[in-house]
Amino acid sequence: MQKEIEIALIPEAIQDDNRILQEGAKKLRIPLNRISGFHIRKRSIDARGKQVLFRMRVVYFIDEPVVLPEFHIPLQHVQDAEPVIIIGAGPAGLFAAYKCLQRGLKPIVIERGKKVQERRRDLAKINREGFVNPESNYCYGEGGAGTYSDGKLYTRSNKRGDVHEVLSIFVEHGAPDDILVDARPHIGTNKLPHIIESIRERIIEYGGEVLFDCKVVDIIANFGKVEGVITDAGETLKAKHVVVATGHSARDIFELFRQKGWLLEAKPFALGVRIEHPQELIDQAQYHCSIRPENLPPAYYSLVEQVDGRGVFSFCMCPGGIIAPCATEQNEIVVNGWSPSKRNNPHANSGTVIQINLDDIPNAAEDPFALLEFQRQIEQRAFVYGGGNLVAPAQRMVDFVQNKVSNDLPINSYKPGTRSVALQEVLPDFVHRALQGALPIFGRKMKGYYTNEAILVGVESRTSSPIRIPRDKDTLQHPQIEGLYPCAEGAGYAGGIVSAAIDGMNCIDAIKR
Numbered sequence: 001m002q003k004e005i006e007i008a009l010i011p012e013a014i015q016d017d018n019r020i021l022q023e024g025a026k027k028l029r030i031p032l033n034r035i036s037g038f039h040i041r042k043r044s045i046d047a048r049g050k051q052v053l054f055r056m057r058v059v060y061f062i063d064e065p066v067v068l069p070e071f072h073i074p075l076q077h078v079q080d081a082e083p084v085i086i087i088g089a090g091p092a093g094l095f096a097a098y099k100c101l102q103r104g105l106k107p108i109v110i111e112r113g114k115k116v117q118e119r120r121r122d123l124a125k126i127n128r129e130g131f132v133n134p135e136s137n138y139c140y141g142e143g144g145a146g147t148y149s150d151g152k153l154y155t156r157s158n159k160r161g162d163v164h165e166v167l168s169i170f171v172e173h174g175a176p177d178d179i180l181v182d183a184r185p186h187i188g189t190n191k192l193p194h195i196i197e198s199i200r201e202r203i204i205e206y207g208g209e210v211l212f213d214c215k216v217v218d219i220i221a222n223f224g225k226v227e228g229v230i231t232d233a234g235e236t237l238k239a240k241h242v243v244v245a246t247g248h249s250a251r252d253i254f255e256l257f258r259q260k261g262w263l264l265e266a267k268p269f270a271l272g273v274r275i276e277h278p279q280e281l282i283d284q285a286q287y288h289c290s291i292r293p294e295n296l297p298p299a300y301y302s303l304v305e306q307v308d309g310r311g312v313f314s315f316c317m318c319p320g321g322i323i324a325p326c327a328t329e330q331n332e333i334v335v336n337g338w339s340p341s342k343r344n345n346p347h348a349n350s351g352t353v354i355q356i357n358l359d360d361i362p363n364a365a366e367d368p369f370a371l372l373e374f375q376r377q378i379e380q381r382a383f384v385y386g387g388g389n390l391v392a393p394a395q396r397m398v399d400f401v402q403n404k405v406s407n408d409l410p411i412n413s414y415k416p417g418t419r420s421v422a423l424q425e426v427l428p429d430f431v432h433r434a435l436q437g438a439l440p441i442f443g444r445k446m447k448g449y450y451t452n453e454a455i456l457v458g459v460e461s462r463t464s465s466p467i468r469i470p471r472d473k474d475t476l477q478h479p480q481i482e483g484l485y486p487c488a489e490g491a492g493y494a495g496g497i498v499s500a501a502i503d504g505m506n507c508i509d510a511i512k513r
Contacts, residue, residue: 001062003028004041008053011295014043024060037066044183045296047286052296071168075101079207083108084511085229085239086504087216087253090144091497092245092488094196096504097203097210098169103512107208108237110229112215112250113141116193116200123148126325127415130389135215138326138336139249139462142212143196146497148324148338153185153498161502173198176341184300188341219244219256219484226483241511245487245504248465249328251372253490257469262480264368266361267468267492270315271378271431272353273423273456274323274335275397276412277449279348282319285448298343301350301446305438310430312438315351315463319343323414323457325390333382333392334462335414347413351460354434371466378428382459385421393426394418397454401436412455426458468492476510485510 005027013019020040025032042057061067081104086093089111097107112135113119119141122133139145153167167179170187174195179185187195200210211231218230219242228238246253257264279299283292286299298319305312316336320343326336337349356371364370385393392414396406406420424432435456443450469486471478471493478484485507487493488500 001064002059003062004057004059006055006057008046008055011052011054011293014054014056014295020056020058024058028060028062030062034062036061036064039066039068040181042183043181047288047299050288052287071164071172073102073165073169073172075202075206076104077207078104078106081106081207083239084241084243084508085110085237086243086245087229088144088245088247088250088490089113089142089200089210089212090245090247090488090500091146092144092494092500092504093243094143094199094203094504095166095169095501096243096245096487096508097208098199099505099508100208101203101206103508105241105508105511107203108239109203109208109210110214110216110231110237111142111210111212113137113212115212116142116147116196119148126390130325130391130416132325132327132330132390134329135213137328138324139247139328142200142210143192144247145249145326145336145462146500147192147196148189153179153187161506163498163502165505166498166501169199170195173202186339186341186343188343189338190340216253217256219260221260221481221484224480224482226481241483241485243485243487243504243507243511244469244491245500245507246490248462248489250490251328254369254372254467254469258369262478263470265468265470265492266358266364266368266371267464267466268355268357269371269375269461269466270313270351270353270355270463271375271428272312272351272435272460273427273458274337274349274460275352275454275456276323276347276349276414277451277454279320279346281448281451281453282348285446298348300348301449303352303442303445303449305441305445307434307437307441310354310434312352312354312434315353315460317348317350319348320345321347321349321413323347323349323412325392325414325416326462327379327390331383332376332379333386333390333459334379335392335457335460336462345413349413351463352435352438352456353460353463354431356431356466360430368467375461375466378426378459379461382426385426386419390416391419392416392457393421393423394455394457395420395423396452397439397450397456398452400456401439406452410453410455412457414457418455418457423456423458464495465490465492476507
């Protein structure tokens with residue numbers, strides 16, 4: 001017999017199997033010797049009370065042998081199978097390719113950027129010299145933005161597909177087992193590259209192809225049906241099915257659709273800043289302690305508030321993290337955040353953003369590119385106020401609310417450097433006012449949050465795509481082009497590693513149907 005119950009343990013006890021067994025026997029009201037073992041299904045931190053607890057969903061095996069769940073996906077050799085072209089090797093593209101191996105289709109993945117390890121040199125150049133390679137950066141290259149953007153695997157997309165399948169594939173290729181049970185699973189930017197390499201090698205082993213430094217410049221379609229793609233080398237690759245998994249920053253793909261007269265839509269996105277605090281301050285606020293105990297991870301937070309009818313919310317919070325320069329073109333500033341697996345850096349950062357709606361921008365309902373152009377203008381303005389070389393405009397938090405230019409800036413994790421400016425000169429007025437109203441309220445919700453020890457770094461503008469490529473809700477195909485599958489973040493149908501991976505797999509299932 002198996003029984004699943006919830007137990008709560010102090011942090012010091014979560015690695016103690018005897019304590020877990022004893023707690024189960026106590027709650028189940030049975031003798032300890034009847035329990036042969038257990039399996040943890042879910043684990044989360046509860047810091048609402050004075051005593052921080054781990055809450056765990058545990059399956060206990062009573063009067064029967066322990067049989068732990070196994071996950072194995074049978075794959076097929078697809079060297080000679082029907083080809084599917086997948087544009088982009090981010091989470092959506094790679095997991096779409098992996099799903100092809102399950103469904104007996106041959107994936108041909110085309111990635112404009114470099115292999116995951118080779119990207120490191122270009123990222124170092126971004127941080128050291130402020131130079132952006134438009135084909136190899138924090139957004140473009142093997143693994144996409146997700147590889148060097150923390151590896152947070154938290155998602156609310158359970159209704160879209162099998163989250164457990166995505167996490168299990170990560171584990172099968174080297175991710176820690178903890179991601180299968182933690183409420184907020186996280187791999188870490190330092191570990192993701194090797195996992196991504198392993199997934200790519202498996203795709204090739206079973207007959208798929210992965211092409212790097214190869215950019216799609218045209219999608220061939222005749223009589224309303226897709227026929228293949230043309231690369232920047234002039235090569236034509238033929239296929240009846242093309243998955244467009246290019247991410248939220250591949251603006252040239254949107255331009256290609258516009259040139260062809262294919263449907264596009266403006267889509268709301270979020271805009272704001274990345275806010276960084278000392279991690280110690282966040283730990284004290286969330287764990288109600290002066291020094292964080294060793295058996296607790298660096299604390300995170302999630303905040304949301306309405307200001308004048310507009311939502312302001314934290315996004316992509318990175319405990320023990322780094323603020324990264326994520327521009328994809330010269331003369332623009334875009335910031336994001338990531339954490340290593342141990343989350344052991346001294347700072348905590350989070351995007352803090354406001355949704356930009358169609359009615360905020362003139363002609364957005366008629367012009368699919370209106371929000372994208374607005375996004376681009378803000379990023380270019382941030383570059384100008386930063387002074388060049390990817391130096392980012394920044395301001396201390398209380399100074400920002402009080403409209404004071406900061407006399408100096410705190411030590412922070414943004415490597416290209418920060419420059420003290422009045423961010424009201426960079427941000428749209430309605431975004432600036434919403435942030436000014438929200439930050440003191442956040443401070444009342446979380447002790448210590450509202451402080452001049454915190455720095456606001458601009459701009460956080462790539463939370464999602466400002467353009468949606470429409471598709472049929474049942475077939476997942478573009479309404480004008482049979483065999484063309486807009487996919488994941490770049491098409492406006494996902495946000496984050498797991499939901500993008502699920503959408504990629506869903507597109508392959510739709511092709512197989």
